Amino acid sequence: MISGDRLFGAVVVLGAGAYAAAALQLQTGFMSDPVGSKTFPLLVAGVSVICGLVMVIRPDDDPEWPTLRTLGALAVAVAVLAAYAYTLKPLGFLIPTAIAAGVLSYQINPRPMFAVLAGLGLSVGLFSLFKFVLGLGLVALPGG
């Protein structure tokens, strides 16, 4: 089993390489200063490469990784939230919020009734708080 630190360190080294390559591609403006727009990003990339290599060579003890099931749950959470981000504008606040909050609640503590109530309660409660107490411009329902 590859250690998490080693894997992450390797990813960092590759990422920093790509970052440095992108920095070298930068166009230099005609009014350039002695340092220019490349130097600082290149320094940052250099530091990252060193740190990444240290992580590959001397990794810490591996953390306790979640089971595949938990990873799946996290992936679902991320997917639900991404969907929430896309639908917040077209569908208004109330419906997407109730669904997203309910799903998250169920994922933290799998009690269906509680999750449904938590979703509905948070959706309506937060909407009233934001709209009527704090005066933020939220839209309740599609087309509303």
Place this chain on the structure above:
Amino acid sequence: MDILSNLALGFSVALSPWTLMLAILGCFIGTIVGALPGLGPSNGVALLIPITFSMGLDATAALVLLTSVYYGAMYGGRISSILLNIPGDEPAMMTCLDGYPMAKNGRAGDALVISGVASFVGALLATVALMLIAPMLAQAAYLFGPAEYFALYLLAFSTLGGIASKNQAKAALASAIGLGIAMIGLDNQTGLPRFTGGNLHLMDGIDFLVAIVGLFAVSEVFVFIESHGKGSALGVKLGKITVPWRDIWETKWTMLRSSILGFIAGILPGAGASLGSFLTYMMEKSIAGEKGKFGTGVVKGVAAPEAGNNSAAGGALVPMLTLGVPGSGTTAVLLAVLMTLNITPGPTLFADRPEVVWGLIASLLIANVVLLLMNVPMVKIFVKILMVPPALLLPGVMMVSFVGIYSLTGSYFDLLLMIAFGVMGWLFRKLDIPTVPVILGILLGNAMEDNLRRAMILSDGDAMFLFSSPISIGLWVAAILGFVAPIFLRRIIKKPTVPDHAKPVD
């Protein structure tokens, strides 16, 4: 008498009914946020920033509200430490050691009152010290040129990485990632885009508020999904609250010593409140010796870390206000507040916007009194709030994060970025990579690069200019020491106690 007239100006700002109301509201929210396990000062303030701005508060009002939340969270952290043995936030960790045993011995009420008073003493003394020291340091800051600022930023990163984390490489990497993210967007000097990949959403760079809310608040929700919010049932019954005057009087020197040490720990860049409470607890433990019975539920063991961490919270404001360099995660968040309000911290802040600085200091003093009143007689209300189940609380946190960022920027792209930062925060916590340096990097990256470039323009490209003044040489030396010394100290300190973990890796 300069200070008194300045303070009078401050109180004239802070005592207006509207500001006073915001301070009380902030204290109340802050105490709740601090008390709830999983929410601490940094993510509490982070969560509230976007909402505050969407409400259109002016600079002073926003600052008063958010710093009251900050101080309130420092007070509130002790409640769950004592009652649940779960620190409400990181600095309250040491309070568990004697607070929870006290609660198990049936003295939960006493522990809450004593720690509340200790918090008050620590925070009050720190605010007074802040009042005296900050203007002086602001004068000294006039001597700082671009080369000195560059070295100062470096010092902040290196001590943050050196002291606050267990692995130097990981801390440095976190800073570098933050700095790298800060580079995204239009180059300040040439006006050309960098690292945007042609994406129009990235032209303005990544909003640091998106990163802060993602890394601090959203990642917390992922952590709870993974752990299913275990261990949050209230374990201890709370009886009638009385004030144990004798115990409070007995701890007077403990509180005083801890406040001073905590304040110093708070001023050091990168150290902050967690170090403050750790150092003060260790100090009092060694002063009391074997018969002090620390760890079994003694009052001094509760008073010391609480005075220490609240005092450190005040101390951490000194470098943030005078130099614009935050010493901890929460002050990094407060720096973000200032930057969003278009207030540049530093010596000019004291000269140009005295009403902001002194209004802030006056409202800290007011917040302290309010917090003492809230936290001693009204502590039962907050204990009730601790019983909110995580399955309701954490989805609520997530929705507030979304609404905050959405009403601030109105862009689905920023929401997606926020989720990405949340995932990053979760992964970093798994790998034990600190997230505070990432925030600091994003906040300070552009200023750091600008100062480097300005220094090089002044010297016409001579790199030795960076080490040309005594101040900058001192800062470089401190930065290198701050980064390297903990590697050796860690071996010396840890070896005798935990031999298994301190084994040198060959």
